[in-house]
Structure formats: C-alpha cells, structure tokens
Amino acid sequence: MPDSLLVSGGIELLGGGVVVQDGPAAGTVMRLGQDYRMGAPDVDQDTVISLLMDGERPYGDRSKNREMSIPVMIFAPGRILLERARESLLQLVEQQSWELQYTPEGMQPLIFDCFRATIDQDQTGINEARQDYALVVLTFSALPYGRSTDPQVINITVDAPSQIAPVLLDGFEQPPGAAWYTTSSPRVEGARSVFTYGQNRGGRNFAPKDLSQMASIKVWTTVAGPGNARGYTLALADAHGSRWSVGLAQTRLRGNNAWDVITWRLTDAPSTFDLANVTGYNITVSGGVYLDNLVAVPPQSQVATSTRGGMVRIPGVMGTARAPVNVQLSRPSAAVFSQFLLHRPPQDAPELYTPLVPLDPTAVPNGTQQPMPTVDGQTGGLRFNGTYTVIVVFASFGGSGNRTITLDLRQFYNDAGVTAPTDHAGLTLTGVMNPTDGAMQIIGQVPLPLLDGAADNSAATWTVGVTSSVTTDRICDILLLDTRGETVFVTSTRQCGTFWVDEPDVIRDPFDMIGKIVGGTTRAQALSVAGDGVLPSRPLALDPGDNTWLMYNPQESPQATLMLYPRWRTVRLA
Amino acid sequence: MTVSVCTEAPLGGDRRWLLHYGAVTGLTYDTIAPGGPKSLQCNLLSGPNFHGSVVAPGRIVKAFCGAQLVWSGTLDEPTPQADGIALAATGISAEGTTAVVAPATLPSSGTGTAGPGNQFSVDDNLDAAIARGALSWTRTPGSFTVPGFNGAGGTTPGVFGYGDPGGTINDALQAAMDQHAHPWYVLPDGTFFWFGWPTTPSLILTALTPGGGRTRDGMVTDVTARYLNSSGNATMTSFTGNAILRAALGRKEKTLDLTGLGNLTSLTPATNAIAAELAQSGQRAAWTGTFDAPRGLLRTLGGAPVDPATVTAGQMVKVALQDAGQWGESAGPGSITFIVGQTSYDHDADLVKLTPLQVAQNDLAGALRR
Numbered sequence: 021m022p023d024s025l026l027v028s029g030g031i032e033l034l035g036g037g038v039v040v041q042d043g044p045a046a047g048t049v050m051r052l053g054q055d056y057r058m059g060a061p062d063v064d065q066d067t068v069i070s071l072l073m074d075g076e077r078p079y080g081d082r083s084k085n086r087e088m089s090i091p092v093m094i095f096a097p098g099r100i101l102l103e104r105a106r107e108s109l110l111q112l113v114e115q116q117s118w119e120l121q122y123t124p125e126g127m128q129p130l131i132f133d134c135f136r137a138t139i140d141q142d143q144t145g146i147n148e149a150r151q152d153y154a155l156v157v158l159t160f161s162a163l164p165y166g167r168s169t170d171p172q173v174i175n176i177t178v179d180a181p182s183q184i185a186p187v188l189l190d191g192f193e194q195p196p197g198a199a200w201y202t203t204s205s206p207r208v209e210g211a212r213s214v215f216t217y218g219q220n221r222g223g224r225n226f227a228p229k230d231l232s233q234m235a236s237i238k239v240w241t242t243v244a245g246p247g248n249a250r251g252y253t254l255a256l257a258d259a260h261g262s263r264w265s266v267g268l269a270q271t272r273l274r275g276n277n278a279w280d281v282i283t284w285r286l287t288d289a290p291s292t293f294d295l296a297n298v299t300g301y302n303i304t305v306s307g308g309v310y311l312d313n314l315v316a317v318p319p320q321s322q323v324a325t326s327t328r329g330g331m332v333r334i335p336g337v338m339g340t341a342r343a344p345v346n347v348q349l350s351r352p353s354a355a356v357f358s359q360f361l362l363h364r365p366p367q368d369a370p371e372l373y374t375p376l377v378p379l380d381p382t383a384v385p386n387g388t389q390q391p392m393p394t395v396d397g398q399t400g401g402l403r404f405n406g407t408y409t410v411i412v413v414f415a416s417f418g419g420s421g422n423r424t425i426t427l428d429l430r431q432f433y434n435d436a437g438v439t440a441p442t443d444h445a446g447l448t449l450t451g452v453m454n455p456t457d458g459a460m461q462i463i464g465q466v467p468l469p470l471l472d473g474a475a476d477n478s479a480a481t482w483t484v485g486v487t488s489s490v491t492t493d494r495i496c497d498i499l500l501l502d503t504r505g506e507t508v509f510v511t512s513t514r515q516c517g518t519f520w521v522d523e524p525d526v527i528r529d530p531f532d533m534i535g536k537i538v539g540g541t542t543r544a545q546a547l548s549v550a551g552d553g554v555l556p557s558r559p560l561a562l563d564p565g566d567n568t569w570l571m572y573n574p575q576e577s578p579q580a581t582l583m584l585y586p587r588w589r590t591v592r593l594a
Numbered sequence: 595m596t597v598s599v600c601t602e603a604p605l606g607g608d609r610r611w612l613l614h615y616g617a618v619t620g621l622t623y624d625t626i627a628p629g630g631p632k633s634l635q636c637n638l639l640s641g642p643n644f645h646g647s648v649v650a651p652g653r654i655v656k657a658f659c660g661a662q663l664v665w666s667g668t669l670d671e672p673t674p675q676a677d678g679i680a681l682a683a684t685g686i687s688a689e690g691t692t693a694v695v696a697p698a699t700l701p702s703s704g705t706g707t708a709g710p711g712n713q714f715s716v717d718d719n720l721d722a723a724i725a726r727g728a729l730s731w732t733r734t735p736g737s738f739t740v741p742g743f744n745g746a747g748g749t750t751p752g753v754f755g756y757g758d759p760g761g762t763i764n765d766a767l768q769a770a771m772d773q774h775a776h777p778w779y780v781l782p783d784g785t786f787f788w789f790g791w792p793t794t795p796s797l798i799l800t801a802l803t804p805g806g807g808r809t810r811d812g813m814v815t816d817v818t819a820r821y822l823n824s825s826g827n828a829t830m831t832s833f834t835g836n837a838i839l840r841a842a843l844g845r846k847e848k849t850l851d852l853t854g855l856g857n858l859t860s861l862t863p864a865t866n867a868i869a870a871e872l873a874q875s876g877q878r879a880a881w882t883g884t885f886d887a888p889r890g891l892l893r894t895l896g897g898a899p900v901d902p903a904t905v906t907a908g909q910m911v912k913v914a915l916q917d918a919g920q921w922g923e924s925a926g927p928g929s930i931t932f933i934v935g936q937t938s939y940d941h942d943a944d945l946v947k948l949t950p951l952q953v954a955q956n957d958l959a960g961a962l963r964r
Binding site for chain 1: 659
C-alpha cells in the first residue's frame with residue numbers, strides 16, 4: 021500500500037491520484053503539490069540562563085506548534101465540479117480543528133491535529149481554472165507532535181512485585197569481550213561489573229531466552245575515563261539467525277560511581293525478529309564505561325513500596341515525544357476510597373530519589389530514627405536535589421483534637437576520616453495537625469540534601485524520625501515530593517470506587533488546560549473531585565521509554581490503568 | 595513551571611482551578627516581612643467576555659507549589675481584557691488593615707495586662723479579632739519551628755504602648771515593630787507568629803546583579819526619642835547610635851516621636867523604640883534595588899537548591915558577589931548579608947526578586963510605611 025496523506029478523513033492527497041468518492045468533491049482528484057512542508061515542533065525555550073562564564077544555557081522542555089504548508093492540486097472533469105471540490109476542501113480546513121493523517125508505506129497511521137488554515141488561491145489563474153485545474157496552498161499550524169490512532173494501555177499493580185520476572189541477559193561475571201575487565205567495585209546490582217577504557221564492543225551468546233513479555237532492556241552504567249558523553253548501541257540475535265539493531269542510546273553520565281540507567285525499548289521489535297528466542301547480544305560503547313547487569317524488564321517493576329503504595333518504574337512507553345496520559349485508579353480489594361496521590365518526579369531527579377519513606381506503622385511516634393529505603397540495591401548517596409513538600413501519613417489517630425508533629429530528618433556523612441562537630445546534618449519540621457484534615461497532611465517544605473556533596477557520593481545515608489504529642493497516634497509513611505514534579509493530591513469528601521485523571525481535550529475544549537479529575541463507581545456516574553485536592557501545574561504525561569511514578573493511597577496500594585496515545589515527531593514507528 | 599492557582603468561596607469550599615478556564619500567564623506574587631503574602635497578579639486567558647464566578651471579587655485565591663500552599667489572599671475586582679481577564683489579589687497579611695483593636699476594657703488598664711499609659715496586649719486583641727471573624731488568622735501561643743524564620747512563636751514578647759483603641763490591628767502590629775523590633779508573619783494558611791530578625795543567613799545567593807548598589811538614603815546612625823515624662827513635659831533622650839557605621843559613612847540623625855504614648859514613667863519604651871529603629875535602619879547603607887534569584891542560584895547553606903516559588907521574606911541571605919559594595923556594611927569587610935524585606939516571584943521567568951529589608955524607600959508606599 022503506498023504512502024497516504026488523508027485530509028479530514030476523506031481526501032487522499034497521495035497514492036498517485038485517488039478519486040474522491042463521497043461528498044461535494046466526488047469525482048475529483050486532489051494531489052499533493054510540490055514544495056510541501058510538514059514542519060517540525062518549534063522549540064520553546066522557557067528560560068535562557070546566562071552562564072557565569074561564557075555562553076547561555078537554554079532551559080525548558082516545551083514545544084510550540086509546527087507550521088505546515090500543503091499545496092493541493094485539484095483536477096476535475098469540469099469547471100463546476102472543480103469549484104465544488106475547492107469549496108469543500110476550503111470548508112474542511114477552515115474549521116477550528118481538523119485532522120491530517122499521514123501513513124508511510126508499510127507503517128502505521130499518524131494523526132496531526134491541525135488548526136484553521138490560511139489559504140492562498142492566487143496560485144490558480146483563470147487559464148488554469150478553464151483547464152479544470154486549481155492549485156490551492158494551505159498554510160496552518162498543528163500541534164507539535166502527531167499521535168497514534170491506537171492507545172497504549174499499561175496496567176499497574178503496586179502492592180506486589182510484577183508477576184513477570186525480569187530476564188537477566190548478562191550479569192558480567194565474565195568479560196564480554198577483549199579489552200573488557202570485571203571488577204567487584206564499583207557495582208550496583210550484580211556481584212561484579214565490567215569496564216572498558218575506550219570505544220569498544222562486547223557481547224555474548226547464550227541459550228535461547230524468552231523476552232516476548234518484556235518491555236525493555238536496561239543496564240546500569242557509569243563513566244570510566246575522561247569525559248561523560250557516551251553512546252550505547254545494542255543489537256540482539258535470535259535463534260533463527262536474525263539480527264536486530266535495537267538502537268543507540270546516548271546520555272551524559274554524571275560522574276565516577278554515579279550510576280545511571282540506560283534503556284532500550286523492546287516494543288519496537290520488527291515482526292521478523294523472534295523475541296521469544298533471543299540467543300545473544302552485543303553492545304558497542306563510545307567511550308570508557310562500567311556496566312552492571314544487562315536485564316530485560318517487564319512492563320512495570322517496583323522501585324520502593326509499602327502496602328500503601330510505591331514508586332513504580334514504567335518502562336516501554338511508546339513514542340518519541342512525551343504524551344499526556346489518562347489514569348484510572350482503584351483499590352485491588354474493590355473497596356471505596358477518598359484519598360490518593362500521584363507524583364511524577366522531574367526528569368532530572370536523582371536516580372536514587374524515592375518520594376516514599378515507609379515507616380513502621382505499629383511503632384510509637386517517639387522520634388526513633390528509621391532508615392530511608394534501599395533503591396535498586398543502593399542505600400547511600402545524595403538522593404535529593406531540590407525543594408520537597410513533606411507529607412506525614414497517619415495509619416491511625418489516637419484521639420481527636422490537635423497534635424504537634426515533629427519530623428526529624430538526618431543525613432549521615434559516614435566518613436570516619438573527617439573530624440566534624442557531629443556525624444550528621446539534621447533538620448526539624450514541626451506542624452500542628454488534626455484528624456479532621458485526613459490521613460495525609462503536609463507538614464512543610466524543605467530543600468534537600470541537607471549538605472550537598474560530590475556527584476558520586478555514595479556514602480551519605482538518611483534517617484527520619486517522627487514524634488507526635490499524642491503517643492497513641494501511628495504514622496506509617498513520609499512522602500517527599502519534588503516541587504518540580506507533577507503531583508495530583510486528592511482528599512475527597514466522597515468515597516469512590518474509582519478515580520480517573522483525564523488528559524485535557526484541547527481540541528474540543530481549548531480553555532481546559534489541565535483536564536479533569538473525577539470519581540465514581542463508573543465513568544457514567546463520575547463527578548469532579550478537583551475541588552477537594554491539589555492539581556499539578558500541567559497535565560500528567562509519560563515520556564518515551566522509562567518513567568517512574570509514585571502511586572499512593574493511605575489504605576491500600578492502588579492499582580492503575582494508564583492509557584495514552586503515543587506521540588511521534590515525524591512518523592509512527594510502532 | 596511548578597505553581598497552580600485556584601479560587602475558593604470567601605468562607606471556604608467551592609475550590610476551582612484557574613487552569614480549567616484557560617491558560618494562566620504573567621503570574622507573580624509577593625511576600626513581605628513583617629507581614630506575609632502581600633499581592634498576586636496574573637492573566638487568565640479565558641477568551642473574551644468571560645464572566646465566570648471563579649473570578650468573582652472576594653473569593654479566596656490560593657497558589658500551590660508541589661501541593662503546598664505558598665500564597666493566599668482575596669481577589670480584587672478583575673479587569674476584563676481582549677483575550678481574558680487580568681486578576682489581582684491582596685494577600686492574607688493585609689487583613690489586619692480592616693480589623694480593629696477593640697479591647698474589652700478601655701485604657702488605662704488595657705486588655706489582659708496592666709501597664710503605664712495606654713498599654714495593650716496585642717495578642718489578646720488579635721485573639722479577640724480572630725474570635726469575631728475579623729481575621730482568618732490563627733494564633734497558637736508558644737514557640738514552634740518555621741523553616742527560615744528565627745525563633746517563631748505565638749506570644750508577644752512583652753507589653754508595649756499603643757495609641758487609642760479603635761485603630762487597626764495592623765497599626766498595633768506596626769507599633770510592635772517600631773517599639774520593640776518584633777516582626778510578625780502570617781503564613782498562607784493563616785498561621786500568625788512573632789519572630790526575631792535573623793542574625794545568621796539561611797540562604798546563599800549567587801547574585802548576577804549587585805542589587806542596584808548602595809546609598810546612604812534611609813540609613814540612620816544616631817537616634818533620639820521625644821517623649822512626655824511623668825509630669826507631661828516634652829523631653830528628649832540622649833542619642834544612641836552605631837559608632838562603626840557612623841565612622842564609615844558619616845553621621846545621620848533621626849528623632850522618634852513617642853508623645854503619643856502618653857506620660858511615661860519609665861524610659862524602657864523609648865529605649866526599645868530606639869533599638870528597633872537602629873535594628874531596622876542602622877546596620878548598613880541601604881540597597882537601592884533588588885536581587886534576582888533564578889532557579890538554581892539560591893541555595894541553602896548546605897547547597898540544596900531552593901525552589902524560587904517557595905521563598906518568603908523574613909530570611910537572611912548571604913550574597914556571593916565580589917563587587918557588592920562591602921563599604922556599606924557596618925561590620926566591615928566580609929560576607930555581605932541582607933534580610934529579605936520582600937520577595938516577588940515571577941512564574942513565567944521562574945525567578946524570585948529579593949528586596950533587602952534595608953532598601954531605600956524612595957517610593958510613596960515606602961515613605962508612608964516608614
């Protein structure tokens with residue numbers, strides 16, 4: 021099937037000239053002219069920071085609309101039909117919004133949401149019209165990214181590890197090739213890691229492994245040698261002799277012993293590659309690196325959890341640009357609930373950042389220090405870099421009325437070689453809380469870490485202690501939410517079986533910037549709970565590849581269904 | 595960016611988010627010390643002819659950053675524009691201008707505490723105004739921790755003189771400032787507390803601009819007070835001054851008029867008032883402008899970045915800037931610090947402007963305030 025460019029679902033501009041079948045333009049042929057322009061997302065630099073030395077640093081992740089120019093040649097068997105065809109085309113593209121669907125040969129359709137077009141009809145002279153031919157140039161803006169016609173649906177359950185186990189491809193117990201070396205330090209997950217000092221390639225063959233249920237492949241990495249810009253190219257082989265170049269991942273590593281995660285999506289695998297029988301890999305690196313545990317992971321996996329929620333890693337999100345996401349949230353027990361919290365950390369949050377600090381919910385709140393959770397096997401390091409809203413979650417209240425809550429946060433240096441007045445830095449937050457304000461209550465905001473350090477600091481550890489003036493209170497969790505992230509925090513007056521966070525529909529409602537948060541038994545009964553909580557400053561979205569979110573409910577870990585229409589820049593790859 | 599804005603009914607409830615009605619642009623909000631949230635402005639691009647009740651005057655305006663309330667106030671009359679509505683709100687700290695001092699017992703014994711002349715307990719009058727519903731604030735006696743504020747507490751440190759009953763709560767709070775250098779602050783959630791001007795910095799600013807430079811305007815080195823003695827005769831105290839500042843920048847004198855306190859049987863009120871004036875205006879040459887703090891350049895002493903949307907007035911900032919006019923400091927060469935008298939957060943630019951407490955008050959508002 022040839023390429024297709026479909027205007028508003030009815031007019032085909034490619035395909036060698038397709039006769040319009042229906043409507044006023046039936047019987048005519050409209051074709052794409054020369055010098056068309058599909059445009060590209062226009063980078064919107066929110067802020068340009070003048071560096072203290074030379075140069076400027078643009079900062080911002082927002083894109084503006086793309087500008088398109090589509091010349092349309094209209095051929096008709098007769099002057100009257102020509103004019104009808106032109107009128108119907110212009111009427112279509114002068115709507116507030118309309119769709120342009122682009123389908124390259126052998127690929128999936130991609131929809132661009134387009135807006136009112138300006139029209140240049142001066143291309144058609146009287147002589148052309150008498151020859152039953154017209155040329156109309158349409159110029160219009162469209163949303164920056166095209167969207168898939170089909171949604172991607174991701175189901176998440178937080179309370180238990182994924183039922184699908186990850187598949188280890190290489191634990192690097194042995195070097196994967198010449199000029200690779202194993203070491204027991206530094207490492208992250210496995211017993212050993214490997215390193216190489218320059219551009220190199222490594223790989224291994226193994227008995228067939230089934231990756232058909234996996235969403236992505238990840239590897240821990242850190243820099244070895246000068247510079248920190250690195251590229252990683254991964255290729256897989258299957259049992260039938262097919263080879264798939266999974267892709268190049270490029271990043272700027274943070275520094276020695278500061279581990280980052282590199283991921284490649286498996287959802288883009290060609291149909292000719294047998295993911296159920298993968299027999300080998302090779303990886304090419306552009307410079308000196310350490311690698312630890314090359315693992316294929318299922319659609320979602322836990323980072324840090326309690327029985328009330330957790331930080332969930334959501335790999336394998338399709339697309340090449342971020343997409344707004346719709347969330348459906350409920351309790352696995354199907355019980356009703358009224359409070360929940362969703363938090364999407366900023367993109368540059370530290371790898372070890374986890375907003376959830378589970379405490380012992382049976383402990384007397386007497387300030388006993390409890391450690392922050394291990395993240396991917398690491399307990400030490402500077403896991404914060406920003407300002408954080410601190411929320412105290414009560415498992416139960418020991419009585420009515422006000423109580424004074426004191427949070428004692430400590431950062432331990434763990435450096436016996438340094439003489440200092442104390443072995444830790446500390447911060448105290450105090451708040452007056454009342455049971456009428458619900459189980460989740462904000463105690464304050466605090467910039468963290470308490471003491472900044474080297475980017476590759478791995479020794480610093482954290483503890484937190486909570487004291488309540490009502491000793492029969494029980495406190496189960498502390499939440500630390502980065503203010504640069506997106507947070508949906510609902511404390512509804514209505515107990516609902518399901519809550520939905522809907523993306524804004526800017527086509528139908530151009531003034532609703534943030535979407536809806538509703539709750540009810542079914543969608544047909546759902547009503548807004550936006551007045552009972554705090555909304556983020558922009559809609560929830562998922563980036564291509566890996567994402568990590570906090571999903572939380574003080575009564576029971578929620579289960580969620582995420583639905584998004586993946587966004588693409590020029591063509592749809594999957 | 596990180597801030598979202600909503601409005602609520604004047605007595606609470608009916609929370610509605612501005613982003614449901616259009617894009618929000620040009621959002622800025624200010625805090626002052628003493629005081630709290632001062633003002634907020636933004637444009638709601640809701641299309642022409644928008645008349646939603648979400649922007650009705652009198653509604654409570656709240657700004658959230660990271661789910662935390664960072665500003666609150668009351669919506670003024672919105673101004674229609676071609677593409678929407680321009681909104682302006684007055685901060686919760688201004689409620690004291692419309693609440694009166696109404697002690698249960700008229701002078702000379704005051705309310706709750708007896709003392710010379712017209713003496714009142716501001717705390718008791720605050721509590722009475724809160725109980726009447728004239729203030730939406732809450733006041734909890736005793737000290738507690740408020741990050742960035744030195745010695746936050748809910749009890750007036752001492753009784754002090756204040757003119758006639760029937761004046762505003764704000765007048766009484768200003769008297770506390772003038773006579774005892776006891777600043778106060780109202781958090782966005784209405785929590786009222788007294789605090790002490792900080793003596794050590796809690797923030798470090800890598801300043802890209804020098805804060806406009808230094809000036810002797812508004813600076814004083816020697817202060818005297820004119821008061822009525824126990825016999826009702828006008829009398830003046832001797833001068834009290836900052837010798838170091840005087841030697842560095844020359845002598846500048848000021849007289850405080852305390853005759854409104856009535857006959858004084860003790861010099862303590864005069865002494866306190868002089869000390870308060872010197873604490874506020876006698877430490878350094880004044881700054882003439884503001885410091886810009888884009889995201890990333892304002893950090894804690896430990897090095898953690900501070901979200902500019904969360905910065906409040908009342909904290910002390912240490913300036914990392916080579917050419918900061920160190921000659922303007924009475925403490926001599928060394929770190930440049932200033933107490934933040936006003937913050938102004940610009941959401942679109944994602945930066946906060948910091949106005950030092952001791953800034954030349956060259957505008958009418960500043961002159962009236964002093």
